[in-house]
Amino acid sequence: MLDPAVKGTRNVLEACSAAGVQKLVVVSSIGAVCFNPSLPRDRIIDETCWSDKKSCxxxxxxxCLAKTEAEEMALEYSEKNGLHVITVCPALVLGPTVADCATQHQQQSSPLCHESFGCNPGGPDAIGNTFFPIVDVRDVADALLLVYDKAGPSERYICSQEQMDTKDFLDLMKSMYPNYSYTFKVVDVDTRVGLTSEKLKKLGWKPRKLEETLVDSVESHEKAGLVDDEPCRLPYLYRVPDAQE
Structure with a gap:
């Protein structure tokens, strides 16, 4: 995982320099921001925070280690080589599939959407009640265009639309989609993280409401056939067959 992330990013950076590219936006991850046990519990995570590579x-x-090293290297490259690099660190990406976003005929699931929604068949018996930062795939696209137009070199931006505990997220899903069965228990864990995207919002970023993201995500995945009677393509849920089925 390290080689594709780090060497692959460097290859792109060097190719941009060789081709005379003026500006490059690198998509990183909050995985490069939040994994740091030494941060104070009440610390609001912003762009000055980095995941701790030793802990990773x-x-x-x-x-998280691969994302951290690749992003650090990209920003260092920007400063040393004069390439205008901006990095964006999205949260867990939800939203419509690629087919719906691009109005294509062929149904295919966005890797980002699928990774964020997906779980192993059957799901875990229990999941920790940790923080659940979310962003819509369409808002990520807006953020990339925005920072390309407005951000300065070597700038870094967290891209997170909203966050809540896992339990609160699932309670919201249950209230919106009561006909699905949620098959596991949530257990409290000693992990809470506060995340802010104020820096990106100051550039003019306006993410959509979480409810809109969830509705469009569920409908899109249902349309694509990614939600059925088999245990769970959406977060730890599956459809309950009706009496006739």
């Missing part, structure tokens, strides 16, 4: 290695969190 100790916990074998290779995704």
């Amino acid at each position: 290695k100790e916990n074998e969190n290779w995704y």
